[in-house]
């Protein structure tokens with residue numbers, strides 16, 4: 167598969183392709199189709215379905231004490247099969263990045279009731295790519311650029327990884343696409359971009375080739391931060407490259423406060439992630455103890471080892487906390503404080519100094535908890551374990567209702583009003599790995615919400631939209647003995663309700679909400695209003711136009 171965009175690589179003389187070995191899939195079928203993905207080569211523009219790629223070869227080999235099959239897919243450059251295989255392999259890799267034992271350490275569910283996410287590698291004649299919960303699919307467009315070159319977005323490692331990450335985050339936190347807070351959709355963009363950046367470091371062969379090239383560290387990082395230049399060149403020409411998102415920036419949260427464009431807003435966090443990665447790499451290179459016990463034969467070998475280790479650390483620092491986030495909404499300062507709390511918990515001593523790197527990066531963006539007057543989520547009132555009732559992990563894990571019993575018995579401790587029908591969104595248990603393959607104590611996460619109506623001011627109400635729904639609630643993380651590990655709490659404080667109203671008002675003012683059903687979502691407004699059937703209005707991000715070039 168392509169590991170960076172074909173053009174970015176060819177113009178720099180890098181070797182552009184790698185082999186993807188996808189593990190743990192017991193069923194592989196033509197498409198390719200595997201346990202979580204199915205490639206459907208349907209083109210909406212021509213209304214045609216094209217033949218799926220069958221595996222070329224199946225060989226048996228011995229792995230982890232049992233026989234496994236190795237399926238090989240191959241295709242010539244420029245064929246439809248090439249796009250089918252590339253999009254599939256890249257999407258599988260993106261899912262593996264999140265499910266990795268050092269990151270979430272568990273299966274990620276989709277946000278819809280099925281196990282296959284469909285991939286349309288040549289889905290429409292259009293310079294666009296998007297994830298849709300409604301169609302349960304990733305749609306990748308193709309187009310001709312100014313030089314008449316056929317550009318397929320499904321050949322771009324960054325675009326495929328980014329879109330797959332949207333589907334992954336939607337599975338983990340389905341209400342983020344229904345939040346009116348501008349940070350929530352920007353957080354989606356961040357997760358897509360940081361996944362594109364970090365997933366490259368899972369490709370050992372690719373990194374090995376890179377460190378052997380006669381280029382300095384600077385060039386290497388430029389390669390990582392040039393997101394999707396093939397599409398950029400095709401659409402905007404070389405000169406506009408700078409206008410594309412770049413992870414190397416100095417944006418602060420205060421500077422994007424009134425920025426409605428989620429892509430621009432997200433750069434604050436993408437920049438933070440880049441600073442963390444670069445900082446940890448530097449820390450390792452300067453630390454004589456790092457990699458102790460290994461004898462590096464050459465400088466590139468040392469750089470190679472430290473890059474891989476630093477990237478793994480960055481994945482754990484930045485992506486693992488996604489499982490701890492509250493379900494209803496996420497703001498950047500909340501993410502910052504949860505990332506910091508998770509790091510404090512996993513490495514209390516900070517003997518390597520990586521937390522200093524993280525704290526410096528958070529401060530630079532204005533996202534360090536010290537820089538905020540009020541706590542976004544309430545940490546100080548965390549209930550004491552001895553005050554919790556019904557501490558039965560088997561009951562909690564048995565079902566959503568079992569987890570609800572635990573919540574219901576502890577409403578006061580978790581600040582859940584007695585007059586609200588609190589609902590468990592998901593219960594999940596992880597099996598994570600710490601350094602050197604040590605297994606961590608499994609954690610069980612309970613996400614719960616209840617709904618609060620927020621009215622629009624009188625002069626803004628219409629018959630189609632007079633209120634929006636805010637989801638209050640939280641995520642409780644406990645260990646096997648139901649000791650509290652983490653609690654991300656989003657109570658419906660006056661401040662939070664007011665933030666929701668202000669965000670909703672600015673969407674109304676910007677005419678950003680589609681209140682009547684429309685066909686052709688790509689040209690529709692950024693938010694779609696949907697009746698929830700219970701007299702409530704839900705707003706949902708129109709993902710079809712999230713990446714539409716403006």
Ligand SMILES: [Zn+2]
Pocket residue numbers: 328332354355358712713
């Ligand atoms: Zn996106």
